[in-house]
Amino acid sequence: MAAITVGASSSPLSHPVSAAQQRAPYAEALIRFGDSAPLSLMVPGHGNDPDHGSRHIVDLFGARVAELDAPLMLEGIDLGDDSPLREAQALAAEAWGAKRTWFLTNGASQGNRTAAIAVRGLGERVLIQRSSHSSFTDGVLLSGLNPAFVSPTVDLQHGIAHGLTPDALNEALTAEAEAGRAVSSVYAVSPSYFGSVADVAGLAAVAHAHGAALIVDGAWGAHFGFHPELPESPARLGADLVISSTHKLAGSLTQSAMLHLGEGPFAERLEPLVERAYSMTSSTSASAILMGSLDVARQALVTGQDRIGEAMKIAAEMRERLRADSRFSIISDDFGQFPDIVHTDVLRVPIDVSGLGQSGHWVRNRMIEQHGVYLEMSTATSVVAVIGALNAPNLDRFMDALMAVVAEAEALREAATEEVSLEAFPALPAPGMLRMLPREAYFGESEVVSFEHAVGRVSADTLAAYPPGIPNLIPGEEVTAETVAFLRAVAASPTGYVRGAVDAEVGGFRVVR
Numbered sequence: 001m002a003a004i005t006v007g008a009s010s011s012p013l014s015h016p017v018s019a020a021q022q023r024a025p026y027a028e029a030l031i032r033f034g035d036s037a038p039l040s041l042m043v044p045g046h047g048n049d050p051d052h053g054s055r056h057i058v059d060l061f062g063a064r065v066a067e068l069d070a071p072l073m074l075e076g077i078d079l080g081d082d083s084p085l086r087e088a089q090a091l092a093a094e095a096w097g098a099k100r101t102w103f104l105t106n107g108a109s110q111g112n113r114t115a116a117i118a119v120r121g122l123g124e125r126v127l128i129q130r131s132s133h134s135s136f137t138d139g140v141l142l143s144g145l146n147p148a149f150v151s152p153t154v155d156l157q158h159g160i161a162h163g164l165t166p167d168a169l170n171e172a173l174t175a176e177a178e179a180g181r182a183v184s185s186v187y188a189v190s191p192s193y194f195g196s197v198a199d200v201a202g203l204a205a206v207a208h209a210h211g212a213a214l215i216v217d218g219a220w221g222a223h224f225g226f227h228p229e230l231p232e233s234p235a236r237l238g239a240d241l242v243i244s245s246t247h248k249l250a251g252s253l254t255q256s257a258m259l260h261l262g263e264g265p266f267a268e269r270l271e272p273l274v275e276r277a278y279s280m281t282s283s284t285s286a287s288a289i290l291m292g293s294l295d296v297a298r299q300a301l302v303t304g305q306d307r308i309g310e311a312m313k314i315a316a317e318m319r320e321r322l323r324a325d326s327r328f329s330i331i332s333d334d335f336g337q338f339p340d341i342v343h344t345d346v347l348r349v350p351i352d353v354s355g356l357g358q359s360g361h362w363v364r365n366r367m368i369e370q371h372g373v374y375l376e377m378s379t380a381t382s383v384v385a386v387i388g389a390l391n392a393p394n395l396d397r398f399m400d401a402l403m404a405v406v407a408e409a410e411a412l413r414e415a416a417t418e419e420v421s422l423e424a425f426p427a428l429p430a431p432g433m434l435r436m437l438p439r440e441a442y443f444g445e446s447e448v449v450s451f452e453h454a455v456g457r458v459s460a461d462t463l464a465a466y467p468p469g470i471p472n473l474i475p476g477e478e479v480t481a482e483t484v485a486f487l488r489a490v491a492a493s494p495t496g497y498v499r500g501a502v503d504a505e506v507g508g509f510r511v512v513r
Contacts, residue, residue, distance in 0.1 A: 020091060022299070026084045048070070088294075100274075105256060108219040115187075130149045131192075161192060169186065169188070191218070218233075223301065230312075242262065307390045311387050317395060330350065332350055360383045385398070432477045449509060455479055491504060
């Protein structure tokens, strides 16, 4: 079977692309397997046979999915150090500027847990950006890490958490060192959910100066480094581990992701730790379909700069059309006022819709229910449109749907007897004291008490109010009156909720008995 090909780009990357990057070796191996019409007397139980065992799969997805759903441990596909799978992962490492790359079939969440388990081998103390993903907290619980936290910059108007500055990281690491608590790893988030990009190179330099490895949650930036006008890949900027949610904007299938090991000072120590941690978090029946999609997504990115450029052009035109309408503003236009933001991902378009007199949640729901237009997320004041790096969505359809929703919002405003006000949330409370290791609190005996009786107790759960999605409590932290008031205020609002709460109203808290 000939190699899968995509039209070569006429605009070169800032770093060279090898001839091998034109191929997708693992995907090609799957095609050879599917085309061989195997008589499969092994798992998967559908037998890779579109005419018999997998007819139900064919009815839903078509024959090709069933034919290519190969099991693991097959010669010529994934078995051995020189297998097509290993070759595909090596090409991915080259493409993202990493020393080594692992394919993940349980999403970036698997990458976060793997990274947390791996860095425990460097030491027990980890400094975490407070807006970390809950899956990294899961990894902290699994590995027994002892966490400290540093707060990101927060846009209080829109309830958006951004990133860290190198100065803020240096201050936090210095404080830990002066207190006699040596930090061995740092976890930072870049880009944010809204497309703000931190100074990863600066963060890496600071972390390394303090003897700590830098983990970057780059879940939303898997497409970085594949076009001169996009930010660079974090692995090339000095990050030691990068969690890359390839399916989000880089074009692979949902739940597929990658974990990249950088070429930095911790590479030799981390590689065996990651390999062992990966074996703990990965399935022994990893999906060939998902891994094949990672291989062809990498190929499409390195050879598809024209497509990436078209996606960026559409995103730019969307911004211009929205800027021309006084009822909207582009939130990222004001990113310059935040010292942590050094770049913006143009493929994320965060739109302030508060001028319509309705919440972002209402706008998003109307776009879906009335027009079949799906936006990535919403807050009380905003909605976010995400344009995949290889996608070319119909901008006219989006704008027509949005204008129809605008007309509906204005009709509601004219009919209203009183002005609708969008309630502001109280200020973010400071975290409570960490009185137990998270692992001990999570696995210890617990009980549910009323919110009045939770103050002063030790939380057994992780609770995060949305917006802005920063964990307000983790297992082992003391529950404060300020945190209780904040969580209940968010839960009572029509535009907020608390993830991880015992009940929707946050009337009870699970605490250590």
